[in-house]
Amino acid sequence: MVENKTHAAAAEEFLKDEARTHWHDDTLWHVRTKRDTAAQKLPEWEELRENASQIKDYVLSNLDELLVQFEKNAVANGVEVLWAKDAQEHNDHVYRILQENDVKNLVKSKSILTEECGLNHFLEDKGYDVVDTDLGERIIQFNDQVPSHIVMPAIHLKKKEIGDIFHKHLGTDAGADDPQYLTEAARIHLREKFIKANAAITGVNFGIAETGGFVVCTNEGNADMGTHLADVHIACMGIEKLIPRAADLGVFLRLLARSATGQSITNYTSHFHRPSSGKKLYLILVDNGRTEQLGREDFRNSLKCIRCGACMNTCPIYRRSSGFSYGSTVPGPIGSILSPGMDLKKHSTLPFASTLCGSCTDVCPVKINIHEQLYKWRQVITKEGDAQPAKKWSMKLAGKILGSPAWYNFMGKSARIALKFTPDSLVYAKINAWGKQRNLPEVPKESFKEWYNKNRK
């Protein structure tokens, strides 16, 4: 994992392997294309996005009351509801539940929230063997990595590499990379874990205030397998994952899988309301910086995110630098507007890892204005501790020159003359990042302004 490195430096590292970069780009572009095909089949797509956006706006504006309503209904259903103000409290809750219920073996389905809270390492330090049961998550767990994508955690790995990982950890044949064969091996391995598990941890895609129930979407059925077999189910949910009514669910379920992978719906959409008889169901509601983000007017609607990952698949920068280059739990465009709110200093280069092309905003199923928020984070970052003084001074100087016609005319002409007569070896010296792999434009004999003066005035 790349940490404390600028995005640019991490991206440059990734880009050294051009063939791999192309493979990564093509793989994710393929997913984006599947999303396009699925979306185009629904003439009401844009209306759905607008509905989803408005529902989430309503949720964010009424989060306090909806959370209280949600808790009340969940408790009435027999769910034990816990609140966690930060990652530490969340992890402590999980640990206490495991202790109280004398849990020895636990399985976990995919939850980006638990990644955010660092739950796996926390529990491993306490001596637990945390078994991720999502295939992609299990692969990266074997490989001692974090997810590089929130929907496809092992998308950075090639089939052959997964074959090698399985050979090492599951004893599959050396060199075997047939997906059917490898999946079968993972299935046998995970069945054993499922059968022995006393507790299952899941994430939550949607909590429904009106019913107190919640919904978990998976493609592999691993959340269901885990929760049905274990006596204890711990569901971890970010407080922004609420929707007001069960009737709203259809809007989001139609958007989620189509945006994520181009499927019309996830293979498993599981509704949880109450514990089965003799079993326990815990729901941990986690803030961890969310109310703070809610209080930032320019950035609050980043909390509308339903974690489909479409902005990653469409982002030309993500596709060519991979998730690890962001050094944040949620990578890509949405990560670049969420992460600075968690740790501005650590993630200060992320809002600049974009051309502001706006594809993320257009692909977002809940219409988060991602690229506009990237622009706004840039303004915040340069004010609150900019680590690049050279950039600051060059921009200040540019501002001065461009703010004055006389300076502009003088500097423009000087620059053109200088460029014309400076030898290439100097023009393309190392300090000129533009010229490393690109030529500068040819210097014209006069500027447009000079031409206009001669020809039109």
Added chain:
Amino acid sequence: MNVGLFIPCYVDQFYPSAAIASLELLEKYGVDVTYPMDQTCCGQPMANSGYQQFGKDSGELFLKNFGDFEYIVAPSGSCTLHVKEHLLSHDGTGPKIYELCEFLTDVLKVEEIYASFPHRVGFHSSCHGLRGLHLAKPSEIVGVDFNKPVSLLEKINDLELVTLDRKDECCGFGGTFAVFEEAISVQMGKDRLADHLSKGVEVITAADMSCLMHLEGLLKREKSPVKIMHIAEILNGNSIHS
């Protein structure tokens, strides 16, 4: 009709032929165009780098130069968007700014383009014009397809427009991004070029010179014979650059 021509700073300094073509094109359609001599820049380079405050002077200067026009026209989707979003009022008062192509299609409603261009051409859809000004339907959006710059190119005699694999992916310029994220900017540019080159284009055109400047820099480094031309030059009937 009272039209002020805004020529972005780098176009003025490095691509005067695109500016001349824009002016001549508007004159051909009988527009009374004025070019305010004291203009410089809209302030976007500073603002997009996170230093909106350093663009304040150029923003004020812009309004001083253009505040009294009915229309402002610029041969750049990106600068037009910046002016529209950050400098002009949003309450319907004051001047209205248009990117050149949309001015031709939406205000002048031109039916004919009096030009011939017997070449294979690739059109690069610049992001700010595409997604900010809605010059075309972005590929992410579900709805009726349209493309204003392409609709103009289609009116040109003998011009052969190629179909790209990725019709509106970013070229990787992105202002100071091109320098501060040099490696990825270059890779994005190379990938965009590969799409055009595999279709056998002779010329790559766009409504934004900045994207073309980036692509041209890569083409020239590779000593490629493929040329870049601003869309105004093709619409104005200019011949291919030597």
